[in-house]
Amino acid sequence: MINFQYLRASSPKSAIDGVRTDLSAQFIAGGTNLIDLMKRGITAPPKLVDINNLPLRDIADEGKTIRIGALALNSTVADHSLILKKLPLLAQALNAGASAQIRNMATVGGNMMQRTRCPYFYDPSLPCNKRAPGSGCGAVAGINRMHAIFGLEPVPDQHVCIAVHPSDMCVALAALDATVEVWGPGGNRTIPFTGFHRLPGSNPQKDNTLQHGELITALRLPDNALATHSHYLKIRDRASYAFALISVAAALDLKGKTIQQARLAMGGVAHKPWRLTEAEQVLIGKPATEATFREAAQVAMRGARAFEHNTYKLKLAPAAIVEALTRAAG
Structure with missing residues (x-):
């Protein structure tokens, strides 16, 4: 790992200000995926802005919606009485993911931001358009047992990335019509969850539709009749x-x-x-x-x-x- 600057944000504004002027800076919360990527040399941000002190952990019933703060831990959400009662699908998905130790550290926002576990992405010696755009997708002609069958380019020899998204939680959120609240240099906005993550297109290195400096603050899930x-x-x-x-x-x-x-x-x-x-x-x-x-x-x-x-x-x-x-x- 390279040396990096570490800052601890005291407010959403200070967190956003800490990264918006540095295109390589990143937020860090639980770090369960980011630290692994740094150790392997997949990413090397010169600045990390710690957001763990921000007031973004609440889980609340707001009538027609349930709001989950972006820093709520995966384990906390999965065990919360409100989630078990009204959104058991989300609790099941969270408990299916990772290990108990990781769920005790990983946050909802971090879970959304995690990157693919494709072995070609994790090995700097192998070609990967997601890690090194233009280098090719090693999985297309390589070992592709875990890889995608949907969302592929119409012309087979133009596949730029066939990696899959690794999250269990995000599958449930896509099914439950969640929306994502973000704060950023341009103000606040909401993103439908199905529009948050993206297909490879011509920019396979981009996993989602966030702009640089935008901070996930919460998820909102509509009340529904699907719990039973x-x-x-x-x-x-x-x-x-x-x-x-x-x-x-x-x-x-x-x-x-x-x-x-x-x-x-x-x-x-x-x-x-x-x-x-x-x-x-x-x-x-x-x-x-x-x-x-x-x-x-x-x-x-x-x-x-x-x-x-x-x-x-x-x-x-x-x-x-x-x-x-x-x-x-x-």
Whole structure:
């Protein structure tokens, strides 16, 4: 690791001021991903602005929405009575992620900002457009078992990045229509969660739509009727501390056996949490049966394409959707 300047912010304004004039400066909270990247030489910010003293840890019911401060710990959110009652899907996703020790350090905002775990990104000796734009994507012709099947460029030889987003929490947030509150040099703004993370496009090094100097302050999640019938399914190589091969966040609002509303999102399949809006529409108004779930899964897989080592995902993904919906329906 290189030497770096360390500052501790006492207010959101001082935090923003601490990074906005230095394009390489970064915020740090729990540091569970950033410190790893610094140790491996993937990133080397000359300045870190510690935001842990900012008043951004509250979890509150504000009537029609639930507000979660960006510095709330993953473990705190997962165990909070309000989240367990009204947003159990989020609690399930958080508890499926990382290890208990990491959840006790990681923050909600940091979870959103974590970077891919693609091995080509983590190894400076290998080509990676996300780490070194223009160097190529080593995963395309390499070992791509964990990689994306959605959100890919239409022309195969133009794939600039096929890495997947690693977060479990973010899959649930995408399904639950969350919005992100940010403060920055240009003032305050909100971002729909499904628009927060981005596909590689021509700038694979950019993971999200934040502007430099903007600070995540909170998440807002609308109240809903989905708490009773929800399930987060994570399929991974081992039961503890492994990233998803496929994950599915599923939530249903049932009247009898008829689906009134549906929410579906997937992880382990794209550069960002992958919301399945077309599949949701298929479910509405239909009975909560295996046949309905299989129809929705078939629609969800439109546009999916695999590489040499991840063709199994083309079968595993729809099966996981059916399983998650079946468990959610009870």
